[in-house]
Amino acid sequence: MTSPRSTYRLQFRNGMDFGKACRLVPYLKRLGISHLYASPLMTAVSGSTHGYDVTRTNEVDPALGGREGLVRLAAELHAEGMGLLLDIVPNHMAASLENPWWYSIVLWGAESPFSGHFDIDWSQKLTLPFLGKSFEEELAAGSLRLALDPQRDALALCYHDTCYPLHPGTYRLVLDAGDGFTVKASPKEDPDGRAILSQALAASGARAALERRLAELSADLAAITALHAAQPWRLTDWKTASRHLSYRRFFEIAGLVGLRVEDPKVFDDSHRLVLDLVRDGIVDGLRIDHVDGLADPKAYLERLRAAVGPDVHIVVEKILEKEEPFRTDWRVEGATGYEFIASLADAFADEKEGGRLAAAFRPLKSEEHRGSYEEARRASKRQMLSDNFEGEVHRITRLAKSMADETNADLSRPALAEAICGMIVALPVYRTYTTATAGADEHDRQLLAAARQQAQADVRPEVREAIDFIWELLVDDRTCGTLTGCPEFRVRFQQLSGPIMAKALEDTLFYRENAFIALNEVGGDPGRPTGGPAAFHAAMETREKTLPPGLSATATHDTKRGEDARARLYTLGEAPDLWIAATLRWTALNAHLRRQHAERIAPEPDVEWLIYQSLAGAWPLEGHGDAPAMAALKTRMRPYVEKALREAKLGSNWNLPDIDYEEKVAGFVDGLFGHNVFLEDFAATLSPFIDAGLVNSLAQTLVKLTAPGIPDIYQGSERGDFSLVDPDNRRPLEMESLDIPQKPTASRLHFADYKQWLVATVLDARNRHPAPFDGPYLPLALSDGSRQALAFLRGTPQAFAITVVPRLVFGKVAPDGLQLLEGTLDDIRLALPAGFEARKLRSILDGRTLTPGATLTVADALGEEPVALLLSV
Secondary structure, eight states: OOOOSOEEEEOOBTTBOHHHHHHHHHHHHHHTOSEEEEOOOEEESTTOSSSOSEEEEEEEOGGGTHHHHHHHHHHHHHHTTOEEEEEEOOSEEEOSTTSHHHHHHHHHGGGSTTTTTBOBOTTSOEEEEEESSOHHHHHHTTOEEEEEOTTSSSEEEEETTEEEEOOGGGGGGTOOGGGTOOOOOOTTTOTTOSSTTHHHHTSTTHHHHHHHHHHHHHTOHHHHHHHHHTSSEEEEEGGGGGTOOSBOEETTEEEEEEBOTTSHHHHHHHHHHHHHHHHTTSOOEEEETTGGGSSOHHHHHHHHHHHHOTTSEEEEOOOOOTTOOOOTTSOSSEEOSHHHHHHHHHHHSOTTOTTHHHHHHGGGSOGGGOSOHHHHHHHHHHHIIIIISHHHHHHHHHHHHHHHHHTTOOOOHHHHHHHHHHHHHHOOSSOOOOBTTTBOOHHHHHHHHHHHHHHTTTOOHHHHHHHHHHHHHHHOHHHHHTOTTHHHHHHHHHHHHHHHHIIIIITTGGGTOOTTGGGOSTTOOTTSOOOHHHHHHHHHHHHHHHOTTSEEOSOOTTOSSOHHHHHHHHGGGGSHHHHHHHHHHHHHHTGGGOEEETTEEESOHHHHHHHHHHHHHHOOTTGGGOHHHHHHHHHHHHHHHHHHHHHHTSSOOSSSOOHHHHHHHHHHHHHHTTOHHHHHHHHHHHHHHHHHHHHHHHHHHHHHHHSSSEEEEETTGGGOOOOOSTTGGGOOOOGGGOSOOSSOOOBSTTHHHHHHHHHHHHHHHHHHOOGGGGSOEEEOOBGGGOOSEEEEEEEETTEEEEEEEEOOOTTOBOTTBSSBOTTSSTTOEEEOOTTTTTOOEEETTTOOEEOOOSEEEHHHHHTTSSSEEEEEO
């Protein structure tokens, strides 16, 4: 198996199947891709748009073409010398009756042979939080009825079209033995209850008679209540999931239940097909979804590595905070690239913006939310803990309380809960990796020590004592070794801190702190200034030494906006005063579009600010004169606004959406598209930002293709990606436009063609001359400390490549072209290190030959192109 040199992420479903993917293979080969990087392919819930809600881990989804279709796709790829990287989901499966393992658990409860496969608390009944209202209310409304399961010869309690199987031991409450209905079933012989009543229903007229009886019983509310009470499960209102749930879920999604892959049997059962695909040479590499959700990521990855061997390329979805190192003890090649996106903010956002956007934005927020970014971060985490993850907090608090009682520590449950929440709020990363056997390493110990110190500030003495106790449970192996519940506590604490960080930052704070939304990206930290080229170079030097085979992403199915939208929005920081003045002008222009809602205006000033920046990122290249593009943008903005408002959890939220408020904000956005004076002003103001942003786009593309790591291209982004957050960034791939153009003109009009050509040209050079890109990373210094360009060298004196891109080009781009104005970079020189000077270089983008001395001007490196890649000859 060959390691990936470049990947192309393809989202299956939504019209993409194996047949269409096969037709893409020749194009991907011409583009220079080494590996197709596929979203999850196992059978998922009917109608799934993403595949992460797996129902059968050991079946390739027939809706995509089944195993035969996958084998055909792999054969097409291998015939072209390409490989397949597969996204797998070990953390969770769908809590859906389409999932036979889950169905068996609902049917048999703890007796099911799969009862240990999922992370369920069997000391209580299995909660099924899928009702719109309480059980009593739904029963009174006639929404519940007894019926034969449409897919099986078995009894079920049906809620609308969903039929929950009744435990066979409770059939006596429904069937009259005198009618000849006998039940012969066991969880071992019939784990998913397909034939419980088959023999009884074989008699003539038996089925019709039973259906009549079930219809009669459905009107007996007391009988249904008693039958429901006798089941190993209980139906509840979906809103109760945040307060009480008997199983671990994925983030806040009750429809996704945690798998216990830490159990070797569960690992084997859930990875049988994946391992077969690897052993059969169909799959060449694996991407591990949400590795932080696992009980013990290191142990899981060791087991996986042992199963697939040393040559399979494995990357993990791991969100690294700034300065957080990747785990060196994980037997994988690297991460999926969110940390690379964060580094690009250093490369292309103006490090001397000075916080002017934040200063202008802060007064727009409501008074109670005008604190610092750090205060807002802590408040968001506290809100998640108290509102959205209340049940999870209660569960680990009970564990802590039992251990406190065991050690005779006089600690109340409220104090322990406050201590647990305080530690999680103070933790600056998604999670630590303390285990029952290995304990905390030095890095995690330092993180937890700092969190302990911060959490203990300004709390009452009992809580301070409780924090010390929680600290001991997490890091003191001698204490932990004496307490039976401590290993589970460590796992639960760490499986909670990650979701809290993700939901508080990515899905709350990043929709509230909208001063400079280019920085509001997964893995980013909009609360502190960007570091400029120096910070970028430092990150790449570290990356080259520790994570060279990790993916270098610029967009994914989970990023907050498309890579080119982000590149454009970086430029707002180059002219913040201009943007702030324009926003004030538009606020006045559009006052008549705002509406009163209760005691506030919709949209609020901070939301209006977000709308203008979001429009700026997605604005069509040809502006408001492109009627179809504008109509599409208007349509796309509606779901974006709804999601932004609900994620912010201020004016609306997912649990209790304020539809009237949302409609007023959406109406404001609709009104913008019909306000010609605003549209003219917006387009004129945005034009230089668009030009500078397109240069940024090409610069970040070249940097991704040549920096340490494996360039990862998200479907369609090679031609431009100005998308909003999902579902906008998961739109079907436009296959008809996928052909490599001849070298186009570098202009706004031909941007998509030029970007696509740039990707193909650079990947071709990288594939033909791999040695430089496997070599060291060397930053190249610019004369007079210039901030106008970024340059680095890859390789050794024997074979090397030089990347040169401009930066901070707002107002310096030729009209309608993507070249800089003449003379912009003439005086800036980059210094070549000793051993690299006086070598003949070939410009990959225009074929020129250069022979610089100890220095090279940036203008000479670029020539007539917006960016430059020079290879030693």
